[in-house]
Amino acid sequence: MKPISTPKNNVDKNMLGVFRYSRRAMSLVWQTSPALTIGLALATLIAGVLPAAMAYVGQLIVDAVLAAMETYKQSQTLHYQTALNYVILEAILVLIIAAAQRSLTAQKAILQGLLGQKVNLMILEKAQSLSLSHFEDSEFYDKLVRARREASSRPLALVNKTFGLIQNAISLSSFAVLLWQFSPWALVLLICGALPSFIAEAKFSGDAFLMFRWRSPEVRQQNYLETLLAREDNIKEVRLYQLGERFLQRYSAIFATLFKESKRLILRRESWGFALGVISTLVFYGAYGWIVSDTIVGAITLGQMTMYLLLFKQGQSAVSASLTAISGMYEDNLYLSNLYEFLEQETASSTSGLLAGPTPNDGIRFEKVSFQYPGSEKPALFDISLHIRPGHSLAIVGENGSGKTTLIKLLTRLYNPTEGRILLDGLDLLEWDETALLKRIGVIFQDFVRYQFIVGENIGAGDNDRFNDETGWQKAADLGKATDFISELENGYQTQLGRWFKGGQELSGGQWQKIALARAFMREDADILVLDEPTSAMDAQAEANIFQHFQEHTKTKMAILISHRFSTVRLAHEIVVMEHGQIKERGTHKALLAQQGQYAHLFTLQAEGYK
Numbered sequence: 001m002k003p004i005s006t007p008k009n010n011v012d013k014n015m016l017g018v019f020r021y022s023r024r025a026m027s028l029v030w031q032t033s034p035a036l037t038i039g040l041a042l043a044t045l046i047a048g049v050l051p052a053a054m055a056y057v058g059q060l061i062v063d064a065v066l067a068a069m070e071t072y073k074q075s076q077t078l079h080y081q082t083a084l085n086y087v088i089l090e091a092i093l094v095l096i097i098a099a100a101q102r103s104l105t106a107q108k109a110i111l112q113g114l115l116g117q118k119v120n121l122m123i124l125e126k127a128q129s130l131s132l133s134h135f136e137d138s139e140f141y142d143k144l145v146r147a148r149r150e151a152s153s154r155p156l157a158l159v160n161k162t163f164g165l166i167q168n169a170i171s172l173s174s175f176a177v178l179l180w181q182f183s184p185w186a187l188v189l190l191i192c193g194a195l196p197s198f199i200a201e202a203k204f205s206g207d208a209f210l211m212f213r214w215r216s217p218e219v220r221q222q223n224y225l226e227t228l229l230a231r232e233d234n235i236k237e238v239r240l241y242q243l244g245e246r247f248l249q250r251y252s253a254i255f256a257t258l259f260k261e262s263k264r265l266i267l268r269r270e271s272w273g274f275a276l277g278v279i280s281t282l283v284f285y286g287a288y289g290w291i292v293s294d295t296i297v298g299a300i301t302l303g304q305m306t307m308y309l310l311l312f313k314q315g316q317s318a319v320s321a322s323l324t325a326i327s328g329m330y331e332d333n334l335y336l337s338n339l340y341e342f343l344e345q346e347t348a349s350s351t352s353g354l355l356a357g358p359t360p361n362d363g364i365r366f367e368k369v370s371f372q373y374p375g376s377e378k379p380a381l382f383d384i385s386l387h388i389r390p391g392h393s394l395a396i397v398g399e400n401g402s403g404k405t406t407l408i409k410l411l412t413r414l415y416n417p418t419e420g421r422i423l424l425d426g427l428d429l430l431e432w433d434e435t436a437l438l439k440r441i442g443v444i445f446q447d448f449v450r451y452q453f454i455v456g457e458n459i460g461a462g463d464n465d466r467f468n469d470e471t472g473w474q475k476a477a478d479l480g481k482a483t484d485f486i487s488e489l490e491n492g493y494q495t496q497l498g499r500w501f502k503g504g505q506e507l508s509g510g511q512w513q514k515i516a517l518a519r520a521f522m523r524e525d526a527d528i529l530v531l532d533e534p535t536s537a538m539d540a541q542a543e544a545n546i547f548q549h550f551q552e553h554t555k556t557k558m559a560i561l562i563s564h565r566f567s568t569v570r571l572a573h574e575i576v577v578m579e580h581g582q583i584k585e586r587g588t589h590k591a592l593l594a595q596q597g598q599y600a601h602l603f604t605l606q607a608e609g610y611k
C-alpha cells in the first residue's frame with residue numbers, strides 16, 4: 001500500500017468563491033418541495049418574531065404587578081385582571097412558539113429525506129455518464145466518495161442555517177428596537193461581544209474541511225481494508241493466509257493517524273471557544289451591572305429591567321447563533337463545492353452520432369490502432385490492423401497482459417484509440433450514435449457481473465428491452481447450455497442468486513459462466529459477439545462444445561473469442577497471436593501450424609499436455 005499522501009488543494013484561494021453554492025442549495029431545496037420550503041419560511045418567521053413579543057409581555061407583567069401592588073397598598077383594592085391577562089397572553093405566545101418549533105423540526109426532517117434521495121440520484125445518474133477511465137482514476141474516485149459521503153445532507157443543512165439566520169435576524173431586529181430605547185451602546189456591546197467567537201469559528205470550519213479533503217485517500221484505504229476483512233468474497237483467502245491480524249493493524253494505524261489530527265483540531269476548537277466565550281460572558285455581566293444600576297437610580301422600571309436583561313441575554317445568544325450559522329454556512333459551502341465539483345466533472349458530450357455506416361456488412365476494421373492507458377507509461381496496444389467480416393470468427397491468443405482485453409475495450413468504446421481508428425461498416429466508432437453502436441455488440445468479459453438478482457434477470461440483463469422476457473430467458477439459457485442446472489434449482493428462473501440477500505443461492509464458477517453465456521445469447525440483435533475468456537472455469541471439452549455451438553448460432557454474425565485453450569481457438573476462422581500489445585502472427589489454425597512459429601509452439605505444448 002502506498003504511503004498516505006496529503007494533496008495540496010486550492011481551497012484557501014477560493015474562500016469567497018465558495019459562497020456561490022448557497023443560491024444553488026436553496027434552489028435545490030425549492031425544487032425538492034416548494035410547499036415545504038414555504039412552510040419552513042413561515043415557521044421561521046413566526047419563531048423569529050415571537051421571542052421579542054414575549055420579552056415585551058414579560059415587562060408588561062412585572063409592571064402590572066408592581067402597579068397592582070401599589071394600588072393595593074394605597075387603597076386596599078385588588079386589581080389582578082391586567083397582570084393575569086398578560087400572563088395568559090404570554091402562555092399563548094409560548095404555545096405558538098412551541099408549535100412553530102415543532103413544525104420546523106418536522107418539515108426539516110421530511111425535507112432531509114427527500115433531498116438526500118434527490119442528491120444521491122443526481123450523483124448516481126452522473127456516475128452513469130462518466131467514462132471508464134474516470135472510475136480508474138483515484139483522484140476522481142475520491143471526489144465521488146466525498147460527494148456521496150457528506151453532500152447529501154449538506155444542501156439542507158445550508159438552507160436550515162440560512163433560515164436560522166433569517167430567524168435570528170428577525171429576532172435581533174425586534175430586540176434592537178426595544179434595546180435602542182435603553183441605549184444604542186447596549187446594541188454595540190451586544191454585537192462586539194460575539195465577534196471574536198465568530199472569527200475563531202470561521203477559521204476552524206475551514207481547517208476541518210481541509211482535513212476532510214486530505215483524508216479521502218486514507219478513508220478509502222480504510223474502506224478497502226473493511227471489505228477485505230468483512231466481505232464473503234475476500235474472507236476466504238484472508239483466513240487461509242491468516243492475514244486478518246496484519247490488515248487489522250494497518251486499519252488501526254490509519255485510524256490512529258486520522259484521530260491524532262481530529263483530536264488536535266477538536267481540542268484547539270474547544271479551548272479557543274471557551275476563551276472567547278469568556279469575553280461574551282464578561283460583556284453580558286457588564287451590561288447586567290449597568291442595567292441594574294439604572295434601575296436602582298430609577299431611570300428604568302423593574303419591568304423594564306426584566307425585559308432588558310432578557311433581551312440582552314436572548315440577543316446575545318441570537319448574535320452568537322447567527323455568527324455560528326454564518327461560519328457553518330461557510331463550512332457547508334465548502335462541502336457543497338465537492339458535490340458540484342463532482343457533478344460538473346466534464347464528460348464526453350453525449351453522442352448524437354450516426355445510426356449506420358456507409359458500407360453495411362463491411363464488418364469491423366482496426367486501422368493502425370495504438371492505445372495507451374491514461375497515466376500509463378507504455379502503450380498497451382501498438383499498430384493493430386484487423387478486419388473481421390460478418391459471418392467470421394476471430395480468436396485472439398497471447399500471454400497475460402499482451403493486450404487482448406484492451407482490444408475489446410476499444411472495440412466496445414469503453415476507451416478510444418490514442419492513434420489510428422476503428423471502423424464499423426465503414427464508419428469510425430467515434431461517429432456512431434452510442435446506443436445504436438452498443439445495440440450491435442454483445443460482450444461477456446472474464447470478470448462479468450454476478451448480479452445478486454434472480455436467475456432470469458441475470459440472463460435478461462443481456463438485453464435491456466427484454467429484461468423480464470421469460471421465453472427469451474429460456475431460449476438464451478438453452479443456447480448457453482444452462483438449462484440443465486437451472487431446472488434443478490428449487491425455484492428455477494426465479495431463484496435468487498448470490499449471498500447478499502435472504503435465501504440467495506450461490507453457484508459454482510462454471511455455472512455462473514453458463515449464466516453469463518446465456519446473457520450474451522440474450523442479445524439477439526447484436527451482430528458482434530465477444531467472449532473474453534468466459535468459459536475458463538469449464539473443462540476444455542465443454543468450452544470447445546460451447547464455442548462450436550456459439551458459431552453455429554452466429555452464422556451471419558461476427559464472433560470474437562479470447563481464450564487460452566487451443567482446442568477452442570482452432571475452431572475460429574482466423575486467429576491472431578498477440579505479444580506486448582502487437583500482433584505477432586495471424587492466419588487460420590492450419591496456416592499458423594505450418595508457419596512453425598509461436599502459435600505452433602504453444603499449440604503443440606498444450607496438445608502434449610492432453611496426451
Ligand SMILES: Nc1ncnc2c1ncn2[C@@H]1O[C@H](COP(=O)(O)OP(=O)(O)OP(=O)(O)O)[C@@H](O)[C@H]1O
Pocket residue numbers: 136373374376380398399400401402403404405406407
Ligand atoms: N485500466 C488499466 N489501466 C492501466 N493499464 C492497464 C489497465 N488495464 C490493463 N492495463 C495494462 O495493459 C496491458 C494489457 O492488458 P490486457 O488486460 O489487455 O491484457 P490481456 O492480454 O487481456 O491479459 P490476460 O490474458 O491476463 O487477461 C497490461 O500491461 C496491463 O497492465
